Amino acid sequence: MAANATSYQVSPSEKRLALVFILTGFAHLLIGILMGLLQGLEHMGINLIPSMPVIQTYYQALSIHGVFNVLLFTSFFIVGFLGYMASYGFERPLASVRLGWVTYWVMLVGALLTDWALLANRATVLYTSYAPLKAHPAYYIGLALVVVGTLLLLLNLVRTYLAWRRERPGERIPLLSFGALVTFIMWGMASVGIVVEFVFFLIPWSLGWVAEVDPLLTRTFFWESGHPIVYFWLLPAYLSWYFLLPRQAGGRLFSEPLARLAFLLFIPLSLPVGFHHQFLDPGVSQGYKAIHTVLTFAIFIPSMMTAFTVLASLELGGRARGGQGLLGWVTKLPWKDPVFTGQALGMLLFALGGVSGLINASYTLNLEVHNTLFIPGHFHLTVGAAVVMTFMATSFWLIPHLTGRALWNRPLALVQVILWAVGMTFMSRGMSWAGMLGAPRRTMLGAATYREAAWNEPLELVGVGGVILTIAGILFFLNLVLTLLNRRPAGEVEVPLAEPLPEAGPLPQYLDRFMPWVVSGALLVLIGYGPTIFRLLTTMQTVAAPALNPF
């Protein structure tokens, strides 16, 4: 087993590459957070949008919030972070660092096109981009370029992996590289839906080359990628929780084989689950909806395995630090360290998010919560808390590691992640509550003529949570900018790679290979989607965009 603290240093060019990706991502997060404040305040009756520059409508702000936060911030951060983790894990440069830079420029051009369309109110279609809402072509082309960028990193990672295999035959894939590869292989397979949707339908349609598209077909392609994309956001956080956090907590990775198995299970099980977003769609059979319910439940299992292994790893840390008794180890964990606490609180909120996800995936319960505020209440716990807090906490060590500049203010970072968790708790609680009372999502509720009095109290919680989150967000960016300007050197900041516990037996071959998982994933997609996609393609019901521009 490789020792935990290797002396390997990634090249300065790759460090700069990771840094620009991560900073471009965070720049989008900043704007996304500010848009979120406008929405939260609107829900509690304070509409600031008419007095804002650039922002013309509530729905424009909402479109920017969604696209900037979950499509652009996540993609840039993940490509930067996992590209770096893979390179560090393999102890060799990416197969082509030049391709890495090409990837950056392709994604940047794409992001700027999309940014422009959104800021000009030419793409107020929300991140789901449901046809026949029609945006400016720059919006679709820009997002397509961002996806192309993620696939270029996949190509680069696969080439790096093959080169590494030639150089070090017989070795086990290092954990960090393994996690990065699984994430991008899963996403590469999952992205087929959105690539087909954009390249064959939405882009030609927005350019005027074809007059009509099928709303159900394009929506089905969207969700074929649109649910697995949440695992594309989540797996980098899992990578940190499994392979870095145990060391940050003073422990060891409890079970390496099960960690690898949980990751690999995400390749097949992430893919055929999208119909749980379409339970209430006419034109998709109830049988396939039921199959996707079962498969969505199945994807819960690797997450339950993660909960066990990560908590066991943390317990090893708490006990190594002198914790006694059944729960005494919890108090010994490094709660004063924002890198640890940010992730630990994110995991705690993620548990609630996972449980609410089971409600959404349940064929019948979904009827009650579909398209209500309960849904954003769910995904702000999973993405907004777990993923974002893990990425913030990661930046507290990764930015000093990449730049050599010390984190500007560590106590501030601690206060900031706690504030974020508190804000997200308030906001998600309010959203879930209002959703169960029937309040619709994606709606300017402060102006809704039918707004019910019972929704006021939960919507005030949403507003209060939004304000706390914005304060936490601004503190994060203050700390980030002052860290980048900090003259105080960071010293040697290591990549905190956790050491696994010694194993009882040899690692089975199938946990060190990708092909069986890729093939089973492809088969599951064929079974779960094949017949429905075939039927929709052969019986297309196309329509044009409405004559009146809806936004």
Added chain:
Amino acid sequence: MHVHPYERAWIIVSVALLMVFGVAIVVSSLSMGIQIPGLSARLAPVSPDGFASDEPWVRQLGPGRYEANVFAQMWAFQPSEIRVPAGSTVTFYLHSRDLLHGFKILDTNVSLMAIPGQVGKVTATFNQPGEYLIVCNEYCGVGHQAMFGRLIVEEPSATL
């Protein structure tokens, strides 16, 4: 592969729990008659008694049995108000004239998407008299927050 006994137990419990949830879904959907839409049901262009499928209407099929042909469009439902006596079983056919819309009758089990090119169909029985809010719960442009309707379930005496 070696798996710690506690972890093995944890995984078994997780799988068992999900199976219990799965059974609960099947039992509840069958015993409570909960419906979600399936493959699109096309309507005949004109019914034998003269109702055109491309127009909004509510019609009585028999004692306590109704059909409603509902259109969603920016930013209204047609008909915007549906009246039936308490105890009625209503089959809704839902169409969209432009974009995606949602059709959720609050405090009931009726919720479905309106998708251009598809016809949604669900059936539900309304026993409790009262006024039910129908909201569009899918974003459909700047007027989305003004898109709603009402289902009025009347006391049986009022309709006699």
